[in-house]
Amino acid sequence: MKSWREDQRKAGEHVDPADVAAVEAAGIDLDPPTPADRLRDHDHDHDHDGGAPHDHPGDPAGSHDHDHAHPHEHSEPGEPPLIGIVGAGAVGLALGVALTRAGWPIAAVASRDKARRERFRSWVPGTRAFAEATALLDEVELVILTVPDDALPSVAGSLHLYSGQALIHTSGLLGADVLAPAMAAGTQVGAFHPLVAFADTERAVAALHGATIAIEGDDQLAGLLARMAEAIGGMPVRLAPGSKAAYHAAAVLAAGGIVALLDAIAELGRVAGLDEAGSLAVYTPLIRQTLGNAASIGIRDALTGPMTRGDAGTVRAHLAELAADAPDVLELYRVLARRELALAEQRGTLAPDEVTRLRGALANPA
Numbered sequence: 001m002k003s004w005r006e007d008q009r010k011a012g013e014h015v016d017p018a019d020v021a022a023v024e025a026a027g028i029d030l031d032p033p034t035p036a037d038r039l040r041d042h043d044h045d046h047d048h049d050g051g052a053p054h055d056h057p058g059d060p061a062g063s064h065d066h067d068h069a070h071p072h073e074h075s076e077p078g079e080p081p082l083i084g085i086v087g088a089g090a091v092g093l094a095l096g097v098a099l100t101r102a103g104w105p106i107a108a109v110a111s112r113d114k115a116r117r118e119r120f121r122s123w124v125p126g127t128r129a130f131a132e133a134t135a136l137l138d139e140v141e142l143v144i145l146t147v148p149d150d151a152l153p154s155v156a157g158s159l160h161l162y163s164g165q166a167l168i169h170t171s172g173l174l175g176a177d178v179l180a181p182a183m184a185a186g187t188q189v190g191a192f193h194p195l196v197a198f199a200d201t202e203r204a205v206a207a208l209h210g211a212t213i214a215i216e217g218d219d220q221l222a223g224l225l226a227r228m229a230e231a232i233g234g235m236p237v238r239l240a241p242g243s244k245a246a247y248h249a250a251a252v253l254a255a256g257g258i259v260a261l262l263d264a265i266a267e268l269g270r271v272a273g274l275d276e277a278g279s280l281a282v283y284t285p286l287i288r289q290t291l292g293n294a295a296s297i298g299i300r301d302a303l304t305g306p307m308t309r310g311d312a313g314t315v316r317a318h319l320a321e322l323a324a325d326a327p328d329v330l331e332l333y334r335v336l337a338r339r340e341l342a343l344a345e346q347r348g349t350l351a352p353d354e355v356t357r358l359r360g361a362l363a364n365p366a
């Protein structure tokens, strides 16, 4: 069985051994099973003589032991599965573009919004577009739900998979079990979470190259999803059971948290006379340098600034300035400074009285 690393080497792509070691050290399985069998291989439960299109037996949600057979469309042996995307938002569109460019075409998209359907079809020509997710089920073998996390239970509850189909979502938080209401005999559910900030379509498609993609599903589906991840340049991993919430919270800090920090930096930049572009031009090199330091010497040793020197007077001056001209940033500065102080203490270079003075300055910003 080939690993993703062998595939990457074969493809001549650059995999930084340090990245691999770091991901493995975090307990992440970098070698999810490759497909011993394709999802669409016809040795599993496809019943082409089953019910007529739209002949949903109306099984109660969560009942999986019925065979919901249906002559839905099938791909040719050796071809990627027929893929449908439900939800033409940021992730749905970018995944649609990336998969199509990688030779995994999107057969159908479902979006309740006409403008989003048209936008999807302009980026991914040749895709059939539906307003209803249920209509898309007749066209595809693998359904990717790219709807908000909170909508997943209700959307899954409105779908009844046909035997041989698989349903996955792209949530970083929720498990595949949230899709269970859509299951019938011979169906599978899973998850496919790219660790990418889907703000701009082209940039997101580019960022999928080298991105970690957390996959979930039984071995057969996970194998297919690993190949799909590799096809768009991603690095498929399987997370330890129960770790998804922490993994996703870290991702939210790494994306939205950094944006919130940038916003605070820009607010202080405005006080100093810089517009947003000016702040980004001034502070981005410092941010890059800090990231580079953390990558090469570790997070703790990358810390610089007044906390490492015991400069309580500097901290007091900052807090006074924030209270006067940027009160919205005051609490954020204090919360982060406490974490910086803890890191500085771990280094063991601050004298006890310096730690006391810094703690006092942070406790009494007035």
Ligand SMILES: NC(=O)c1ccc[n+]([C@@H]2O[C@H](COP(=O)([O-])OP(=O)(O)OC[C@H]3O[C@@H](n4cnc5c(N)ncnc54)[C@H](OP(=O)(O)O)[C@@H]3O)[C@@H](O)[C@H]2O)c1
Residues within 6 Å of the ligand: 086, 087, 088, 089, 090, 091, 092, 110, 111, 112, 113, 116, 145, 146, 147, 148, 149, 151, 155, 170, 171, 172, 193, 194, 195, 196, 197, 198, 199
């Ligand atoms: N954004 C990211 O950076 C990111 C990264 C990784 C994973 N994810 C995950 O990817 C999923 C989608 O996120 P997104 O950022 O693409 O969201 P989004 O841009 O808000 O798009 C969501 C899509 O789902 C459809 N939708 C919204 N509410 C719905 C409902 N109640 N029922 C059915 N469809 C509904 C929307 O409407 P239409 O049907 O009208 O099109 C829209 O097209 C989420 O699970 C998210 O956690 C996001």
